Amino acid sequence: MGFAGVRSWVGAVLAGGLVVAGLSVAVAQQVERQAPAGPPAHAQAGTVVPSSAAAMKMSFAPVVARTAPAVVNVYALKIAQRTNPFIDDPFFRRFFGGGPGGGGLGAPERVQRSLGSGVIVDPSGLVVTNQHVIQGADQIRIALNDKREFDAEVLLSDQRTDLAVLRIKGEGAKFSSLEIGNSDELAVGDLVLAIGDPFGVGQTVTQGIVSALARTQVGVSDYQFFIQTDAAINPGNSGGALVDMDGRLVGINSAIYSRSGGSHGIGFAIPANMVKVVVASAKAGGKTVRRPWLGAKLQRVTPEIADSLGLQRPTGALVQSVATDGPAARAGLKTGDLIVAVEGQAIDDPESLNYRWGTRPLGGKANLGIVRQGRDQTLVVTLEPPPESVPRDEVVISSRSPFAGARVLNVSPAVADELRLDVDEGVVVISEVADGSPADAAGFRAGDIILEVNGGRIERTKDLVAATRTPSRAWKVTVARGGRTITAVLGG
Template identity: 50%
Template sequence: MVRWICVLVLSLTLAVPAGAEMRVPESRVEISMGFVPVVKEAAPAVVNIYARRVVNTRSSPFRGDPFFDEFFRDFSGARPRVENSLGSGVILSADGIVVSNYHVVGMATDIRVVLNDRREFEARVLLSDEESDLAILKLEGAEGMPALELRDSDTVEVGELVLAIGNPFGVGQTVTSGIVSGLARSGAATGNARGYFIQTDAPINPGNSGGALVDIEGRLVGINTRILSRSGGSNGIGFAIPAALVAQFVAQAEAGNTAFERPWAGISGQPVTADMAEGMGLNVPGGIIISQLHPASPFAAAGFQAGDVITAVDGQAVNAAPEMIYRMSVAGIGGETRVTRVRDGAAEDVVLRLGAAPEVPPRDVTETGARSVIPGMTVGNINPAVIAELDLPLMAEGVVVLEPGRAGLRAGLRQGDILRGINGAAVEVPGMVEPMLEASGRWLSLDVQRGTQRSTLRFRL
């Protein structure tokens, strides 16, 4: 009995090339090879990335002081400093399209990519997105590159064997093995990345970022992005961005986009809890209950109402807003998605046409002049596109600070602040801001909304 159990376990860990038939290993040589065939297939397409950027930093004797740092931050001279980052990437096409993490190559001025066979290429960023923590690169002068096949990540199941390939700690290309230990992890990763992640217990360490998570047929199922750790090392919980989203990034990069465009939902809501489920006619808690809809939302156009529950998108269950946005992002702008709605206990599938957040009304961007009380401040109308970009309240209206400028920052203004009034008069359009500032006497009063909080800033001129 023990012998047959051992044979079964070994048969599961034996890697096979794409298209090959899974079978019990027939010899000691086959058993000893382990994951060798899949590593030989996948490793040449995983690259090391060395990125560099120059940033201007200010040195101050009060740096870090909770009181004086705020007042003296603009008085010290800016000094250029070189920041280096080390990570991994995956080649996806023979002509040198590479995917990596935004936190590896974002804002880099110099990117060098080193292949498994030690060839080196300069690279440039085609498209990047901080929120998704993905970036698409193009190797200069590359042709005939080894590339990985993308697998439909919706077919990945918990318990599948996977390999993580990357360059941890800069020691060189390294392969670790494990299983898929969780799916639909939203909000679990650290940093700026938000959305839906594949969780794995394959050891992932600093430097693995941007590397490949592959199945036992050598197909890419995800891009390693983060670890959950208190010590900074792998504790058995790593996160990968699914290949389905990577495919959408590649499609937009090849279409000429330089920034990732995700469909706009135009709704707000909250997860359905166990206490709420019974009153909504749900057998089990799950889904998102809609609390607000913007008038321009595609959900509003499809007949959704506040109180409706969204339980699935394209047949995949959703229990949090990041999961829903992920599903919509995979479908892409201009595509259609099938949303399962529950209203009064009855479930119904509704087809939505997806699009970007509309630029209506026009932004009408205006910048204050050099002689203004607050020079160099840029303001504009609030529209759905601005709401999405600046993460404003869904139903926000009015005039928003797009860039406060140095004087605006010193005055306490921040990007995303909504200007409700100047010296007691309501601000209705961007063009009113500069004349109202010029009309200030000895005092300036700004009525500002930040998020859901309102406050008044007063200054003596």
Template identity: 55%
Template sequence: MNSRIATLLASLLIVGALPLAATAQQAVPTSPQQIDLTFAPLVKSAAPAVVNIYTRTKVKERRVAPFFDDPFFQQFFGDQFKFSQPKERVQSSLGSGVIVRADGLIVTNNHVIEGADQIRVVLADKREYEARILAAEERLDLALLKIDTAGEQLPVLPLRDSDELEVGDLVLAIGNPFGVGQTVTSGIVSGVARTNTGIGDYGYFIQTDAAINPGNSGGALIGTDGRLVGIPTAIFSKTGGSVGIGFAIPANMVAAVIKAEGQGGKFVRPWVGAAGETVTADIAKSLGLARPGGVVVQELYPEGPAARAGIRPGDVILGVNGRPVEDPEGLRFRLATLPVGAQATINALRKGEKLDLAVDLIPPPDKPAADEILLDGRQPLAGALVVNLSPAAAEELNIGAWSGVAIAKIRRGSIADRAGFEPGDVIVKLNEQTVASTRDLAAALEGTRAPWSVAVDRGGTVRTFRLD
């Protein structure tokens, strides 16, 4: 097929650029085969492994003002306003999925099935199955479903090494946009290793101009070899329809989640205990680098894998196992596709010297214990659930700090919520005193009165809240 594409493109370029004179290089298509290019055989092979997913979710909604549920009003009116109670309705949604194992294992986006009370999978041949959730990774926006095939082997889409993709490669998107039925669109790879998209915590995507619309989520993005290269997950659009900027989760990330499930465990991203920032043009100039790109190491966890491997602050991480790394998101992705317990080769640069350092990949340590405390009372953090930070807790909350006290959750409408605190805030100081643990924080709050001064680290910036 590639040779046919090359032949046709060459012919069209010649026709557009030169007069139709008879020379050795000037030619028009001479056979139907040179004109009749089609992806039909590819689609016939891949489409049976792409399924439609329908979900039903029970949601509650109020028909009248919610203050009728307030205890003050109930004291006077009791339950006579029963019509004011939340009413339950069923919300339906749709998406797509891909069969990745013949016994009925299906991968889709987490947002397709999140919160669903019922999930139905419809195969390409219209057969329907109830599905159950095997794994749901909210931060990756991936989920694994299982249907009972009674021993029947279903068609599957094999996964391709998504690192092989290059900008300009032809791709096809297969899914169920707007519920109209299985639909195929074509395009090219517009970009690889897209980060800073604001989509998910592991923001590393394949960008394509193949039309992706609502309902395509969780479907298949395949290459011209018929293998799965990505799972369409999001689009940039002001209207909700495709404008040629779509994003897919790379197949290598999908493979890591499937492997974790196959080993009977939850997906755990390997941890190396190194943190840093993107090498910008200014940083590259200060370090004497030829170009920006990579991650300059700023902090190492004491006795962590990176420190034991010999990585030092100031080193620039350029790759993992020979695969390029351009920023911290790219580093997170590269590590996430590798199994815990293995070793990775960190490709680094130190004062102009290239280094290849073997780093052990371990789960993030979970010490100290989280020691969760839900704060209450008349103080500015009432309604906040606080935890002691460890590498594991920091990973779960997507926080850069490895120690201290962080807000894990905030009850909606609570004092802490109204004061402007947010989940992920690291509490640095209370009334100018350093906060070491959740118990220290709770004790300090009980022993002080207004006014309060609370300093928090939010995304690397320290903010101070002064509250009466």
């Protein structure tokens, strides 16, 4: 199925209650009764009415006129094959036919459609959207505000931030774009506009205020640090723009809190400062986002820990351990230190530290405010990426063993950062498990750390290859998963 008339299926999406734009809510088709109108505005106690003709004409229209052309629709199609148990049987193929579109026992294509929004952030046609909008897509189509439509390709897809950067395939075309603002300048109460395509009805603008900043318990991405707004955000708004009154992009709308599927006035946007980091990596030609590495493990400060440290309230990020020869260690950070600020910006918890550190530019230095034994100190830490101190030696296990179909690699600080591991190096980790493979059937998962096989210590991928080269009737395997060590005996 092609992209001709991409809007034609939107009605079917709404009619079928399909989950769109990755907001994990179904389209609710209910019409609420409107409450009876109250008394005229001038009769309501405490109401302030416009005092002049100029005040009555105040409008957000100039901001919308500048920003709306840079907000686009993102249509993502994923083509899947229906499997047929008889398709490989020559007898059934002979009598009933086969092959897609043959009208027999073939495997016709099944198309999964996703609808979201995006923001053009460069006149050359760079579009930022949510990663969950385009995840797994075989084809991506961009529909502009002026009705033009273009194919697009993925330049960078970052699951950790739930952001993706696309490039519009429009040779020689110029596009309206938005300036990326400084989200750190936002304050609670600031007016903002949300622009996107909710429910596929067409571009829509809603107005609200910044309800809260630095929301760190949303759970939408690894970098849990969100702008909360009461501007109406609905399915289809994902990837759309949150703009300030100067027409600058201050956030990418990503999620809502809802029990019905509609907007309840609690929406979340990824701050523009994180968007800058992802866009910069895409412009530099990277397939992954390069971020600074602190080289320390952190934990949340509980009321009990705060009391033991003599703190008035539970705040900051407590250092559990420091990687040897990492940036933090070289700066003098020690276990037990309490990190309370990055470049003068307060740190409330490990999530806010990860965000503040992850949005710093590589190559410079940053001041880290800490409390050590009740005394305030400042450490100067180098902003550098995590090193790949051990070669990955990535390999897919193909020998006859429970590991067949698992992609494994050696752990280094760089790999640990990519896969969000609690170890730094010296072990083998599974990065991917093929569906339906023996490794999948054995229950292995991405992120499992392989420690031992049949009593032999596994420290490099070559050790695992050697350990699985000889078939065995039983395999005694020890892995680390989620901070726990698990030992199991698996059949050969």
